[in-house]
Amino acid sequence: MTEPPAGQLPKSAEEVEELVESFEGKTRHLPGLIGRFITAVLVVMSLYHLWATTATVVTQIHRTIHLLFVLFLTFLVYPGWKGAARRIHPTDVILSLASVAALGYVIVDFEGFIYRAVVPNTLDLVFGVLTILLVLEATRRSVGNALLIVVGGFILYAFAGPWLPAPWTHRGYDLSRLVGQLYMTLEGIFGVPIAVSSTFIILFTIYGAFLDQSGAGKFFVDLAFALTGRRRTGAGQAVTVASFLLGGPSGSGVATTVTVGAIAYPLLQKAGYDRESAGGLLSAGGIGAVISPPILGAAAFLIAEILKITYLQVLVTICRSS
Structure with a gap:
């Protein structure tokens, strides 16, 4: 796949999938x-x-x-x-x-x-x-x-x-x-x-696939802009919120970055963000969302398994300390 033009993110499902695979490993499409x-x-x-x-x-x-x-x-x-x-x-x-x-x-x-x-x-x-x-x-x-x-x-x-x-x-x-x-x-x-x-990751993977196929990514972006859009820094905050909502369940930082970016990048440009700042914001939001509390990627599940406590107890403890 050829690289998208500068300032433009891939928007078709095929382009998004190919970009994700370039970072997370090539798979067959049979x-x-x-x-x-x-x-x-x-x-x-x-x-x-x-x-x-x-x-x-x-x-x-x-x-x-x-x-x-x-x-x-x-x-x-x-x-x-x-x-x-x-x-x-x-x-x-x-x-x-x-x-x-x-x-x-x-x-x-x-x-x-x-x-x-x-x-x-x-x-x-x-x-x-x-x-x-x-x-x-x-x-x-x-x-x-x-x-x-x-x-x-x-x-x-x-x-x-x-x-x-x-x-x-x-x-x-x-x-x-x-x-x-x-x-x-x-x-x-x-x-x-x-x-x-x-026990845990497979269920989040199924949930993430459901969100992806149901178009929930656009819903999360719209919700984030509805919550923060009126503020001066609303565009940047909306990207952070949307990445957080989508990144935890999806489990893929690259997929989150591309999904949110395809919708939010033009809005970031209109808000005055240059290409470097917008790209940094989108990538940090997508990758950071996967490892941010309360999800913590797979770490929270490992903590629960090793300490023999419930996942809910881990989340409550993390939220209290954050």
């Missing part, structure tokens, strides 16, 4: 039967998580199902290398099916699985190693190599402890213990991050 299949899987995933908010599901099974959906879709939606963005490669299908096998194994044999964490059998080791590798590959595709290198370094450290000098030396982990810790308990792959993702 037409036809494959595209409808992926949409159907996403709908099923959303319906399951909405149902799980009121149903009683075993914690480890719920997190496993969540990760199964995520890995299955990641390999279909995120290309593995440059030049693979236009179609799904057979390797992607194999990895998606491997995700179903490795995590479906946990669900099918759950009663025996949870009691073998200390002494995994051969199948546990095979599927455990496979799951770890799949998570690493999904991380590389969706986030990049930096996080992959950090995680890979810590995994190697678990094995290399006996050969390291003090103070880094330790007794070392064998493969059985590492797989048992990472794959078969709630302290590794299925720990706090997946707990927060499967």
